[in-house]
Amino acid sequence: xxxxxxxRKNTGGHTVVVGASLAGLRGAExxxxxxxxxxLTLVGDEPHRPYDRPPLSKSALTGEVAPExxxxxxxxxxxxxxxxxxxxxGLDRQAREVRxxxxxxxxxxxxxxxxxxxxxxxxxxxxxxxxxxxxxRGRDDAAALRQALAPGPKRVLIIGAGFIGCExxxxxRALDRAVTLIDPGPAPLARILGQPVGEIVAALHRALGxxxxxxxxxxxxxxxxxxxxxxxxxxxxxxxxxxxVVVALGAVxxxxxxxxxxxxxxxxxxxxxxxxxxxxxxxxxxxAIAAAGDVARFPHPLFDxxxxxxxxxxxxxxxxxxxxxxxxxxxxxxxxxxxxAFWSSQGGITIKSVGLTEGADxxxxxxxxxxxxxxxxxxxxxxxxxxxxxxxxxxxxxxxAEQIAARAPFPPICxxxxxxxxxxxxxxxxxxxxxx
Amino acid sequence: MPxxxxxxxxxxxxxxxxxLNRCQAYAQCCYAAPxxxxxxxxxxxxxxxxxxSSARLAIERAxxxxxxxxxxxxxxxxxGR
Ligand SMILES: Cc1cc2nc3c(=O)[nH]c(=O)nc-3n(C[C@H](O)[C@H](O)[C@H](O)COP(=O)(O)OP(=O)(O)OC[C@H]3O[C@@H](n4cnc5c(N)ncnc54)[C@H](O)[C@@H]3O)c2cc1C
Ligand code: SF4
Numbered sequence: 001x002x003x004x005x006x007x008r009k010n011t012g013g014h015t016v017v018v019g020a021s022l023a024g025l026r027g028a029e030x031x032x033x034x035x036x037x038x039x040l041t042l043v044g045d046e047p048h049r050p051y052d053r054p055p056l057s058k059s060a061l062t063g064e065v066a067p068e069x070x071x072x073x074x075x076x077x078x079x080x081x082x083x084x085x086x087x088x089x090g091l092d093r094q095a096r097e098v099r100x101x102x103x104x105x106x107x108x109x110x111x112x113x114x115x116x117x118x119x120x121x122x123x124x125x126x127x128x129x130x131x132x133x134x135x136x137r138g139r140d141d142a143a144a145l146r147q148a149l150a151p152g153p154k155r156v157l158i159i160g161a162g163f164i165g166c167e168x169x170x171x172x173r174a175l176d177r178a179v180t181l182i183d184p185g186p187a188p189l190a191r192i193l194g195q196p197v198g199e200i201v202a203a204l205h206r207a208l209g210x211x212x213x214x215x216x217x218x219x220x221x222x223x224x225x226x227x228x229x230x231x232x233x234x235x236x237x238x239x240x241x242x243x244x245v246v247v248a249l250g251a252v253x254x255x256x257x258x259x260x261x262x263x264x265x266x267x268x269x270x271x272x273x274x275x276x277x278x279x280x281x282x283x284x285x286x287x288a289i290a291a292a293g294d295v296a297r298f299p300h301p302l303f304d305x306x307x308x309x310x311x312x313x314x315x316x317x318x319x320x321x322x323x324x325x326x327x328x329x330x331x332x333x334x335x336x337x338x339x340x341a342f343w344s345s346q347g348g349i350t351i352k353s354v355g356l357t358e359g360a361d362x363x364x365x366x367x368x369x370x371x372x373x374x375x376x377x378x379x380x381x382x383x384x385x386x387x388x389x390x391x392x393x394x395x396x397x398x399x400x401a402e403q404i405a406a407r408a409p410f411p412p413i414c415x416x417x418x419x420x421x422x423x424x425x426x427x428x429x430x431x432x433x434x435x436x
Numbered sequence: 437m438p439x440x441x442x443x444x445x446x447x448x449x450x451x452x453x454x455x456l457n458r459c460q461a462y463a464q465c466c467y468a469a470p471x472x473x474x475x476x477x478x479x480x481x482x483x484x485x486x487x488x489s490s491a492r493l494a495i496e497r498a499x500x501x502x503x504x505x506x507x508x509x510x511x512x513x514x515x516g517r
Pocket of ligand 1: 118
């Protein structure tokens, strides 16, 4: 006897997962867990089995962990075909075929797009090609950077004080390397955490011994005759002598392979509906296709359906699992509504966030204080709590996550013993970055 | 696919990740499997993502002792691909 459920379930056919990293792996596992018994193929352009990226800017740089040791645990038997070291180069939705770089094609019944993002490179290709200029996204990048750090470079110049730039700066200081960190914003992380918290991050990095230059841009990089980088010329005319540059200018979503597929995909990501199905350029969902992780852009129900693309580890796991269930026919009626969350650790401090700070018009220090080095900041927009960020105070966050999900009024009711009069501040987000 | 992190013929290591969004730095794992889980500073949990299979019991102890179930382990001896 087959239940209604079993009939709606997709238990056979061929499912192809493009992008063999966190979202792709967790998606494939969820598909199997939901009862998918057909053929499963994972395609990845990196030659490696799925591995974890967060350690690459932290313990893998300091040497506590080997870059190749972060292979992700496989949490459910996959019985999959792995096509590693070969990129998908095209998608034909009429023929239901994925084209691969080696000239072969894979026909699919269901497709999970999980091609993530890559590091944005330095805009001038000649300068980007100088020896000693690095980006950090994959484990081979981490291995190369680790090797370049070993002999003790004169000075490491990090361009961009976002999370990865800040973590790399802290890791380099843990290795006692001289570091200059440059960003056009008023303070590190100010675009995400606002200026008052950015100032705290600035103080943290100065205390670590980082030569921090805010409100400054690198105009150009110069090399010697051997083609090695030797200095950076800043827009303010200053010169930084450096032999190792890390370009940390954020990420670019890997959607080029989808051009011509008729899907609404571009630099902003693969546009999805609430459930996670990819939309075509007319806005119609393709129910054979889902997207997940860094590459997906979707309307978030907790934030008024605003389209967001989140580059967080926990999101790749949760949305990957959701997409796996969706393609297995298990999650058709449910929208993806996971509370956004991420962590970062730099200089021994753990920063954690729930919700989304974008659009905040006010903020309060709700627990602890910057002086103690442990605190929680809550962000509000139009009188509602929309995000909370902790510095070494993670235990408060689950309660704030509930308040954000419940659209609780801002300023929040904090309770607890260290309640004080909350001073509402302006987050003072800097202007959106248009160029490095 | 040969795994470049392994010498030939070695027993494959366990694979560990911790969901650090969930981790609340309770440190139970650090007591259960010292050396494999370590707190740096107040809240930064550092863990060995590839402990040798001989640490199996300690890692399993750590996994079950975590009050927020943040630890995930793959044991190659117990699972297919
Ligand atoms: C250095 C670093 C540190 C980080 N630290 C943190 C942290 O502390 N906390 C946190 O929350 N998040 C962190 N993140 C972010 C987190 O790792 C990502 O959000 C997560 O990896 C996203 O997973 P994904 O599977 O969506 O994409 P990815 O991990 O980017 O994987 C996509 C995969 O698809 C492959 N691919 C791309 N195009 C193709 C193609 N055409 N064909 C085949 N394969 C293709 C890529 O090579 C890659 O292997 C960090 C990221 C980096 C790089
Ligand atoms: S036991 Fe769990 S919560 Fe505690 S430190 Fe370990 S992983 Fe984190």
